[in-house]
């Protein structure tokens with residue numbers, strides 16, 4: 001479907017600088033419109049509030065629908081394995097997850113909102129593996145660039161035929177390898193035909209690579225703000241397809257978008273000092289992007305021109321302000337479900 005550019009570009013005329021008041025934070029994209037049905041998380045299940053690790057671990061287990069309100073800081077001693085049909089919502093200004101991250105493995109229908117996920121060691125902040133219908137919204141992800149690309153792993157990695165995912169309004173910052181979609185050559189056949197992800201209205205700041213880097217799948221990347229995304233922001237390789245539109249790039253940035261298969265040495269792990277070779281991906285450009293002077297290397301135009309769902313595009317001139325204002329923690333802390 002075509003974006004409703006007209007409607008949203010009229011909003012500033014109506015609301016002026018109060019535009020943010022009119023922001024609609026409802027679910028949009030592949031986690032909503034897909035063949036399996038919209039992501040609803042724990043909707044209809046009991047609501048439990050947790051403030052310690054033991055209660056949190058027990059609340060996220062199993063397939064029973066449950067809405068889990070997280071209060072305070074959770075310094076996890078092992079990864080949190082999240083079951084199907086769950087909503088995790090950090091209350092008020094947001095809850096904090098430290099040291100160990102979240103795993104969604106072979107599950108479906110999960111919503112994660114308003115969590116600050118920081119300094120996660122030895123693994124990703126969030127791993128989504130062989131899982132469908134996931135909405136990652138209004139979270140903050142943070143570590144540090146100081147110790148190179150391999151001290152921390154991904155912030156939100158989506159692998160092994162995972163599908164129908166929306167990653168929206170998150171603040172990803174101070175981290176090297178942000179978001180990898182499709183992680184292994186040997187899984188080409190497993191992954192191909194899956195890995196449909198919508199990334200919209202995310203704020204990336206001071207990052208290294210993978211904003212996102214996709215292989216074998218389809219990602220719709222629109223209305224994101226990239227600030228000082230140093231080496232390579234959007235990378236589409238190994239026959240992956242991206243539809244890239246209405247994004248804004250600012251600051252120090254070598255490459256905003258590439259479909260050239262070479263995995264640059266600044267990414268990691270690389271087995272060769274020149275980087276690792278993969279075959280190229282594809283990119284299509286929808287409504288105009290503001291590349292901010294960063295490089296764009298589209299070696300192959302693909303056929304991913306329509307997403308199959310409806311979505312509102314924020315006018316290019318409004319993206320920077322709208323994303324700064326609307327992304328990250330403390331914006332949805334009193335959200336009580338749908339409608």
Ligand SMILES: *[C@@H]1O[C@H](CO)[C@@H](O)[C@H](O)[C@H]1NC(C)=O
Pocket residue numbers: 049050051052
């Ligand atoms: C944590 O939750 C329990 C049970 O709801 C409550 O009794 C306790 O006061 C809470 N502790 C803090 C520090 O909020």
Ligand SMILES: *[C@@H]1O[C@H](CO)[C@@H](O)[C@H](O)[C@H]1NC(C)=O
Pocket residue numbers: 075076077098099
């Ligand atoms: C979190 O726990 C780890 C040990 O698992 C500890 O080293 C670290 O200092 C703790 N962080 C905070 C903020 O308490």
Ligand SMILES: *[C@@H]1O[C@H](CO)[C@@H](O)[C@H](O)[C@H]1NC(C)=O
Pocket residue numbers: 092093330331332333334
């Ligand atoms: C959530 O609601 C409570 C009670 O109405 C209010 O005090 C608090 O400020 C609200 N928090 C946010 C983030 O809107």
Ligand SMILES: *[C@@H]1O[C@H](CO)[C@@H](O)[C@H](O)[C@H]1NC(C)=O
Pocket residue numbers: 106107130
């Ligand atoms: C993937 O998840 C499904 C459940 O949705 C499960 O039946 C299947 O065994 C899982 N496959 C792998 C390889 O883990």
Ligand SMILES: *[C@@H]1O[C@H](CO)[C@@H](O)[C@H](O)[C@H]1NC(C)=O
Pocket residue numbers: 063064065084085107108109
């Ligand atoms: C929850 O998830 C499971 C596995 O994905 C699914 O089979 C089941 O129908 C769901 N349960 C409810 C009550 O919605």
Ligand SMILES: *[C@@H]1O[C@H](CO)[C@@H](O)[C@H](O)[C@H]1NC(C)=O
Pocket residue numbers: 260295297299
């Ligand atoms: C862009 O892609 C071409 C291959 O089509 C490659 O030769 C060139 O080095 C790439 N440019 C950069 C800056 O990576």
Ligand SMILES: *[C@@H]1O[C@H](CO)[C@@H](O)[C@H](O)[C@H]1NC(C)=O
Pocket residue numbers: 302303
């Ligand atoms: C889109 O392009 C890919 C890569 O060339 C190709 O495999 C696929 O069949 C094409 N799909 C359609 C619907 O044309």
